Amino acid sequence: MKDSTSLEKAVSLRNQCADSWKSNQLGKAYGVVYRARDRNSNIVALKQIRILPQERQNGIPITAIREIAILQSLRHINIINILDVAVGQGSENCSDDGSERRSEGRGLDEVYMVMEYAEQVADFGMAREYSPRPLTPGVVTIWYRSPELLLGTSHYNPSVDLWSAGLILTELLLCTPLLPGDTEIQQLALIVKLLGTPSPDSIAALSAIGCPDLSRWRREQLPQGRVDNLERRFLSETTKETVRFIGGLLKWDPDERWTAAEALAKGRNKNAGEAERWWRESPREVDKDLLPTFPEIRNGERIGGEMVHRGTDKISTRKGKGNDGARSAKGASLESYVFDFGTDQMESQSQRVTKRHRIR
Amino acid sequence: SEEEILVGYYCGKTMELADLFEFPTNVKATAVQYLKRFYLSNSPMTYHPKPLMLTSLFLATKTENHYTRLTAFASRIPGKKPTTPEDVIAPEFLLTQGLRFTFEVRHPFRGLEGGIMSLLGLAGGEPGAKL
Numbered sequence: 001m002k003d004s005t006s007l008e009k010a011v012s013l014r015n016q017c018a019d020s021w022k023s024n025q026l027g028k029a030y031g032v033v034y035r036a037r038d039r040n041s042n043i044v045a046l047k048q049i050r051i052l053p054q055e056r057q058n059g060i061p062i063t064a065i066r067e068i069a070i071l072q073s074l075r076h077i078n079i080i081n082i083l084d085v086a087v088g089q090g091s092e093n094c095s096d097d098g099s100e101r102r103s104e105g106r107g108l109d110e111v112y113m114v115m116e117y118a119e120q121v122a123d124f125g126m127a128r129e130y131s132p133r134p135l136t137p138g139v140v141t142i143w144y145r146s147p148e149l150l151l152g153t154s155h156y157n158p159s160v161d162l163w164s165a166g167l168i169l170t171e172l173l174l175c176t177p178l179l180p181g182d183t184e185i186q187q188l189a190l191i192v193k194l195l196g197t198p199s200p201d202s203i204a205a206l207s208a209i210g211c212p213d214l215s216r217w218r219r220e221q222l223p224q225g226r227v228d229n230l231e232r233r234f235l236s237e238t239t240k241e242t243v244r245f246i247g248g249l250l251k252w253d254p255d256e257r258w259t260a261a262e263a264l265a266k267g268r269n270k271n272a273g274e275a276e277r278w279w280r281e282s283p284r285e286v287d288k289d290l291l292p293t294f295p296e297i298r299n300g301e302r303i304g305g306e307m308v309h310r311g312t313d314k315i316s317t318r319k320g321k322g323n324d325g326a327r328s329a330k331g332a333s334l335e336s337y338v339f340d341f342g343t344d345q346m347e348s349q350s351q352r353v354t355k356r357h358r359i360r
Numbered sequence: 361s362e363e364e365i366l367v368g369y370y371c372g373k374t375m376e377l378a379d380l381f382e383f384p385t386n387v388k389a390t391a392v393q394y395l396k397r398f399y400l401s402n403s404p405m406t407y408h409p410k411p412l413m414l415t416s417l418f419l420a421t422k423t424e425n426h427y428t429r430l431t432a433f434a435s436r437i438p439g440k441k442p443t444t445p446e447d448v449i450a451p452e453f454l455l456t457q458g459l460r461f462t463f464e465v466r467h468p469f470r471g472l473e474g475g476i477m478s479l480l481g482l483a484g485g486e487p488g489a490k491l
Binding site for chain 2: 058059060062065066068069072073084085
């Protein structure tokens, strides 16, 4: 185990970035992520968890503990490994009453998670272990929230993630979010526009899992007789099998939605069979090591060579802009730069987004 | 050594306290593990186990997904002098550092439960049940 002091340099790097840190306050609710170099010159990612005073009434917030505990318990090639947890102290935010608080021994303003620097799933800020206890419905950015969550149920299951996965797939195809709603009602309206009016069976299924807002929504907002537009929307973009795959994930009734295993074509039922046809279709899945990489995106400069992938140009200009901003803010002498998932997204979608939803 | 006996005594006390709150087994076991792990690198001569016992039990409710409100937790702790919420969370940071933020405890309970369930299935003559 690396000891926490290896982070001193990284943390001091953070302090040198104070200016850009301030301009990055937008991403505060999300925690800011830094790229840093540890004592052994390995590049690591630092994720800062800020602990706000109002979150202190229960000690260390349960979300922070869960995020650390869950990341530690997971070992998977697609999930980032957490190397260490370090504690930083004080920041300009606390400098008004700053150092006194530190000497009180409560210097738990910032906790850093040190992680491998890699392209892997890293954000488990909202994760918790699945249990049949009632769960909070107000999770997930509203764009990716499934109908039952939008209707306020607290008895949902992992099928909400399959809904989100379906939407992410469409986003990869379109290079833009498919259903960017501002409010729950608007989000539901967008879903109706895409998938048509839910069938009586789906409505019955939704009411069976106890969606408190369902009846009001049906009475006041639900348009009748809308048809399913999914195929029309996507056939020009992609193949029939892909549309079918997306359709399997975007189902009103959570029980009808494909399970993760089915979507991976594991098992022998009808859904798995349909999913398998999609996986078999060209282009086939590629081993991770054989995927093209785009280091120039990360470095904010082009190394040369041709762009192979169709979508790359779009992405690199988009990301490049974000990096340039961060770079110019803190000068070229530093090797490391600040990036912030929140701002990056804001920038690329600034036309569409008025506000981002995330309920803690 | 004597220190070990003292920690052992408070591990027992932690379990009694967890029973009082009717916490599930995994919370109880995790709290005991936290206490034991903490005293791997610290001495009960430096930090008395009694306040840390409360903290580790409370921390265990958080990590084991059995959320309990701090005020409710503190008010139910028996003792001559009432325990304040601050008493419970004061050593929390110390404890998390002593644990080096390794909150995960792997218990055999879940596997055991699964084993018992498949045994019951086997005994009930469930088709396809296997050990």
